[in-house]
Amino acid sequence: xxxxxxxxxxxxxxxEKVNLEQLVLHAKDGDDDAFFQxxxxxxEQLYKIAYAFLRNETDALEAIQExxxxxYLKLARLKQPAYFRTWLTRILIHICLDEQKRRKxxxxxxxxxxxxxxxxxxxxxxxxxxxxxxEALARLSPNYRHIIILKYFEDRTIxxxxxxxxxxxxxxxxxxxxxxxxLRKDLGKGW
Numbered sequence: 001x002x003x004x005x006x007x008x009x010x011x012x013x014x015x016e017k018v019n020l021e022q023l024v025l026h027a028k029d030g031d032d033d034a035f036f037q038x039x040x041x042x043x044e045q046l047y048k049i050a051y052a053f054l055r056n057e058t059d060a061l062e063a064i065q066e067x068x069x070x071x072y073l074k075l076a077r078l079k080q081p082a083y084f085r086t087w088l089t090r091i092l093i094h095i096c097l098d099e100q101k102r103r104k105x106x107x108x109x110x111x112x113x114x115x116x117x118x119x120x121x122x123x124x125x126x127x128x129x130x131x132x133x134x135e136a137l138a139r140l141s142p143n144y145r146h147i148i149i150l151k152y153f154e155d156r157t158i159x160x161x162x163x164x165x166x167x168x169x170x171x172x173x174x175x176x177x178x179x180x181x182x183l184r185k186d187l188g189k190g191w
Contacts, residue, residue, distance in 0.1 A: 024081035035075065039068050042085055045154065046092055052149040053096035055134065063099060067092040086163045093146065093164065100142075136186045144179035147172060 020041070026034035039046075046067065050060035071088050078087055137145055146165060150156045158176070162169045 020084065021081040024075075024078065024084045028075055028078070028081075035072060038084060039071075039088075042088060045085075046088070049089060049092055049149065049154055050096055052153040053093070053146075054099060059099060063092060063095045066095050070095070083163070086160065089164050090166075097142070132187060133183075136183050139186060140179055140182055143175055144182060147176050148179050148183070151176060 020038070023034045023038050023041075027038055043064070046064050047060060050063040050067075051057065054060050054063060067088065070091050074091075078084060137148060140148065143165075147161055150161045150164060151158075156164070158169050158172050162172045165172065167175075
C-alpha cells in the first residue's frame with residue numbers, strides 16, 4: 001500500500017499537523033513510503049541537532065541513520081502521532097549522548113577531535129568567536145548544553161524543550177537562565 005501525502009500548505013490552519021498525523025498512522029500500519037516522508041520532512045532539523053551535539057558531519061549523519069533505524073523499529077510504540085517530531089528528536093539526542101560518552105572514554109579532551117579541522121580554518125574574527133563559543137558550550141554541564149543547543153541552534157520553544165528532555169517547563173527555564181549565566185561568565189563581559 002503506497003500512500004503519498006504532500007505537506008499541507010503552511011497557511012492552512014492545522015492542516016500540516018493533521019497531515020503529519022496521517023503520515024504517522026500510515027507508517028504505523030506498515031507503509032514504508034509514509035515513514036520515509038516523515039523522516040524526510042524532519043531531516044534538516046535532525047541534522048542541525050546531531051551536528052550541534054557531535055560537531056562532526058560523519059558522526060551526525062551516522063546518528064541520524066541510527067535514530068531513523070530505531071524509530072522505524074519502535075514506531076508501533078509511539079502512542080500519540082502528534083508527537084512524532086518530539087519522539088524522533090528524543091531518540092536522536094539519546095544516540096548523540098551515547099556517542100559523546102563513547103568519545104569521552106576514548107578521548108580525554110572533548111575538543112581534541114577538532115584540532116586538525118580547526119588548523120585548516122582561516123582565523124578571522126568570526127571563526128575565532130565561533131570556536132570560543134563551541135569551547136564554552138563544551139565546558140557546560142550536559143543538561144545546560146542540551147538546552148542551549150535546542151533553544152538557540154534548533155530554535156525550539158521552552159515547551160518543546162521540556163517535552164524533548166522530559167522535564168517541567170519551570171526546570172527548563174531555570175536551567176536556561178543558569179546556562180546563559182555560565183556562558184556569560186565563561187566568555188567574559190564582551191558577550
